[in-house]
Each structure stands twice: as structure tokens, then as C-alpha cells.
Amino acid sequence: MRSGLAGDAALRARELVVPVPPRLVVDDITAEKAASIMAEQGGRLAVLAPEGGIVANIAGRYSGTPNYEVFLRGHAGEYLEVDRQGRESDVIEHAYLTLGLVVQPQIVRDLGQIKAAKERGLLGRFLYSLPVSTVGHREIRVPEVPEHVAADYRARIGGLTLQLASWSAPEVVEFSRDADEAMFSLQTEIEPQLGPRGAWHHIADWAGKYAGTVARFAALLHLADRPGDAWHHEIGAGTFARARELGSYFLAHALGAFDHMGRDEAYDDARALLAWITGERLPQFTRREAHRANRGRFTSASEIGPALDLLEEHGHIRQLPPPERHGAGRKPSPTYLVHPVHLSADRGQFGQNGQNP
Known part of the structure; x- marks a missing residue:
């Protein structure tokens, strides 16, 4: 009797799957390793780095061949299959990858030199910011972030992270009628600029995603405004207007970034x-x-x-x-x-x- 119980317990123990420790953020990493960690973490990962080493990895630093499939598919939650040596492939139904890089201007230029990066759409998936250098006239003593601002930020971001971590499926957040009309107006403005005579034709891959980028900003602002129940309320026209302001900033900097990539x-x-x-x-x-x-x-x-x-x-x-x-x-x-x-x-x-x- 005891032998049978012990055997059953051993069988159940072998069937147990020990979950991997949560890992939300990584630094310098190869595309292959990023995909592997995403598979372990339910398809979600953020690469946050103060340097541009990952750009060299994408360009094929170790393999000699550019590898950016995970960065393409992770932009909009697409299907991704991760090959494993000696075992079955991991399938990520919806891959979500965030990149946040603080790099020197030369790295932006290097990004533009990656083989087929523009043709495959990699360059069009980044949001660029090219701040003016303050070297030589920086403030040595800068004021600290007010405690109430820091506390509010921690509460909102921490709360959203913990609340959304257990979600296994996305939630649909809709525009109000006025916000939807504003979105239609934006799309109408964008379209003529993408053609051969348009002002954004040379960055059409990036600008073609501009309306979607503004929609993402609107959703994020909506979440920040209502961290506990945003998905139960429509995104209003005021929130969309704020998102357009952010979009205008990144549009101007995208034009500058693509110009920077193409010059010596x-x-x-x-x-x-x-x-x-x-x-x-x-x-x-x-x-x-x-x-x-x-x-x-x-x-x-x-x-x-x-x-x-x-x-x-x-x-x-x-x-x-x-x-x-x-x-x-x-x-x-x-x-x-x-x-x-x-x-x-x-x-x-x-x-x-x-x-x-």
C-alpha cells in the first residue's frame, strides 16, 4: 500500500512544472536569448539599456547575420516560434517586446546601416528622441523629484504592473465617438503625406504607423489616468488630444533621426x-x-x-x-x-x- 502511494507521489512530482522566476527586464541581450526568455515569461519582456550594444547584436555581432525577427513581431503582439536545440520549439502566440535604449547619435546611425532594416520595417518600429546636448552647460545640482510626484508614479506604475501581470488575454478599450472622429481626422491628414510627393514619403514605413502610435499613447494615458478600471471606460477626446501632442513630438524627432541615419x-x-x-x-x-x-x-x-x-x-x-x-x-x-x-x-x-x- 505504501509502495503504491509512494509511486503515485513520485509520478505526480515528475509531472509538476516548476515556474521560472519572474523576469520583466533585461539589458544587453541577443535576439535568440530575448526570444527564449519571452517564451518563459508568457511572451512579455522589456529590454532597457543605457548603451547600444543590442543594436550590434541585432546587426549580427555574433552570428554575422542580422537577426531581428523577435523585434519585428514583438512590436504588435504577433505570433512567434522559438526554435530550441535538442527539444521542441516554443510557441509564443502573442509576443510583446519593449525596447528602451539611451544611446549616442552614432548608434542611431549604425541602426540605419543594418542590412535590410528599413525594408523589413525595423526602423519604422522605433520611437526616436534626439535631445539637444547640454554638455558644457549642465546644471550640477538639480532639484530632486518632489516626493508626492515620485509616490504617485510608484503607485500608478507599480499598481498597473501587478494588476496586469496575471492577465492572459488583452482587453479592448474603445474610443468615444469624439475620440474616434479625431482618430479619423488624423488618419486623413497622414495619408497624403505618405505618397511620392508627400512630406513623409521618405519615412513612410514609420509614418504609416503614426496613427497607431498615437492610439497607443492614448491608451497608455487612459490607463495612467484610471489605473484601476480604465478598461471599463472609453478613451475621451481630451486624452486623444494629449496623445496627439506626444505624437507630434516623436514625428519631428523621427524626421530628424532618419535624416541623421542618412548623413555622414x-x-x-x-x-x-x-x-x-x-x-x-x-x-x-x-x-x-x-x-x-x-x-x-x-x-x-x-x-x-x-x-x-x-x-x-x-x-x-x-x-x-x-x-x-x-x-x-x-x-x-x-x-x-x-x-x-x-x-x-x-x-x-x-x-x-x-x-x-
Whole structure:
């Protein structure tokens, strides 16, 4: 009798599945490992990293071949099958992957160089933010986040995380009639911009998801406003209007990011030189003066040439004819005349709209 009970207990023990420890966030990780962890965690994972190592992993740092299927399918909860060596494949019915990366501008450029990344839609799945660098004039002592703000944030985010962790199926949250009309208006505005003559044609893959991005923002704001029962209420027009404000920000930065991916270092050097010129309000300057004032960026005088050429090409500066030389001596440094618009308080479009160097 005891032997039979022991056998039954052993059989039941072998049938038990020990759950893996919860893991919501990872750092630098390969696409294969990310997919494996997602399979263990019910199809959900966030990659939050202060560096851009994962971009190199996506590009094929270890395999030599780009691997971004998990990042494509994880954008909108698509089906994903994860192959395992020596065992059956794991199936993720709905894969949800969040990426939050804080990287240097060069990493954004590297992202654009990944083979077929734009054609496959990888670049169109990111939200980009290109803040102006504050290096050189940062506040050393910054005020702390007010405690009531931090407490409210912890309560809302923590509460939502715990409340939604046990959900096995999504919940439908609907727009109100007014919000739905606002969504229709947004989609109507977007569509003509995607065509061959549209302002967003060159980022059509990203802009084609713009309306959906705004809808996601609206849902997230709705959840933040009503963390306990948002799914029982419609998303209002006011919430959608706030979401459009966020969308406008990311649209502007997406245009800047794709522009950044398609240009070389001379463009950034030219922007730095133009900032020096406008900051000093120089009516003219010599090549030697420009190099001396920007030694931190240009280690040799020859490195500054492409940036000066680019500024001249775009009409910001003009090289003056060299003066006549009489006798031997050091060759004078080329002199450049600055466009008058840079000497005024209102410098207009030159260098201010992100489109010109």
C-alpha cells in the first residue's frame, strides 16, 4: 500500500512544472536569448539599456547575420516560434517586446546601416528622441523629484504592473465617438503625406504607423489616468488630444533621426562649426581661427575642411579670394565671410529647423 502511494507521489512530482522566476527586464541581450526568455515569461519582456550594444547584436555581432525577427513581431503582439536545440520549439502566440535604449547619435546611425532594416520595417518600429546636448552647460545640482510626484508614479506604475501581470488575454478599450472622429481626422491628414510627393514619403514605413502610435499613447494615458478600471471606460477626446501632442513630438524627432541615419560625420561637424559661428556672431573668420577654437572636435587642421565646404555649399559662409602675396612668408589662412543672417538676433531658418547644417 505504501509502495503504491509512494509511486503515485513520485509520478505526480515528475509531472509538476516548476515556474521560472519572474523576469520583466533585461539589458544587453541577443535576439535568440530575448526570444527564449519571452517564451518563459508568457511572451512579455522589456529590454532597457543605457548603451547600444543590442543594436550590434541585432546587426549580427555574433552570428554575422542580422537577426531581428523577435523585434519585428514583438512590436504588435504577433505570433512567434522559438526554435530550441535538442527539444521542441516554443510557441509564443502573442509576443510583446519593449525596447528602451539611451544611446549616442552614432548608434542611431549604425541602426540605419543594418542590412535590410528599413525594408523589413525595423526602423519604422522605433520611437526616436534626439535631445539637444547640454554638455558644457549642465546644471550640477538639480532639484530632486518632489516626493508626492515620485509616490504617485510608484503607485500608478507599480499598481498597473501587478494588476496586469496575471492577465492572459488583452482587453479592448474603445474610443468615444469624439475620440474616434479625431482618430479619423488624423488618419486623413497622414495619408497624403505618405505618397511620392508627400512630406513623409521618405519615412513612410514609420509614418504609416503614426496613427497607431498615437492610439497607443492614448491608451497608455487612459490607463495612467484610471489605473484601476480604465478598461471599463472609453478613451475621451481630451486624452486623444494629449496623445496627439506626444505624437507630434516623436514625428519631428523621427524626421530628424532618419535624416541623421542618412548623413555622414561632415554634417555633424558642420553643425558644430555653425554653432560656434552663430554663438560668437563672427562677421568673418579664418580657417586657422576656426580650427583653434574647435580643437576639441578637430585634432588637425585638415579635418575641418569637409565641414567648411559643406557650410559654404549651403550658403552659410563664403570663402573670400586670397590676398595677393608679395615675397616669401607663411601662406595666409583662407578667410570666410559669414552670411549676415547669422549676425542678427533672429537667425531665421539657417541652422534652426534641423534641415540645414
